[in-house]
Amino acid sequence: MHPAQVLRRPLTARVMKGAVGRYTHFPNKFHQRSIITLKDHVYFKATAGGPGRNGIVKSYGDSPLELKMSMPKVAGGKGDGPNPEQLLAMGYSSCFLGALQLAAARASKKEMAENAKVHTVVFLGHPDAPNMDGFGLRAEVIVEGCPDDAIIASAHEFCPYSRALQYGADVSVMKA
Template identity: 35%
Template sequence: MTALDKILYTGKTHTVGGREGRARSDDGQLDIALSPPGSGRPGTNPEQLFAAGWSACFEGAMTLAARKLRIPFPKNAAVDAEVDLGMIGEGYLLQARLTVSLPGLGPEQAQMIVDEAHRTCPYSKATRGNIGVELRIGN
């Protein structure tokens, strides 16, 4: 593990019961039931949580990218994340798609922001070379 020069924040959770359990953060802000995908049981699953975290982080990275590139960032920007849980042979794997909406920007400006955000977003860095990732620019 690479040592960080400075830790900005540490998210801490305690999970009991895996995909059929419960996850709680140490500060009480997250307290959520977990359930397997497609089970119909109350709760969310790790793939949804990962999609929510990545999309939120990616939008933040786009905001910083737009500032760096001196492109006005649309107030109604959005990121739709899809995280697939699948298998190759006997092994479980993830793949993901991020669809970005940057209303009011031309395709070239939007692409510049998305490319820069993908270079700097911590979630993008963590997944780079580890899972299949597709970036799309939508409306």
């Protein structure tokens, strides 16, 4: 299916029902997974508003950021601004690089990750599962310039983005 067709497929109310976030679907079975909870935390805040995915998103904190979001051309939009999947890929790349550098330092091989680059590709599409409507994400992380598999594996275990996508995250959706 062409990406523009994938993104134009209508959503239904089933997206908001069921075991959202706590189960991953595999053909013919559900696999329950644990959820990461936090004993201490730092928080970050962002707000989105406007017409759908073409609105304004703002983040607050030490270095506030405001972006006009846009639907990508491949999905039928103008493509004149970033989209949420790009921001996820950027955040994941940056976070994984930090985890990689920390893992290398902990292994007394700091120089292994000094010049490393992390490329993240985020895919958006409909799940293959026939009983799951809506969209799903898939991410690929490619590490360049760090030949040590153990350091890469350690970074994957430490990175908060990897943990959230692999083990789940505690998500609360509330009405204001």
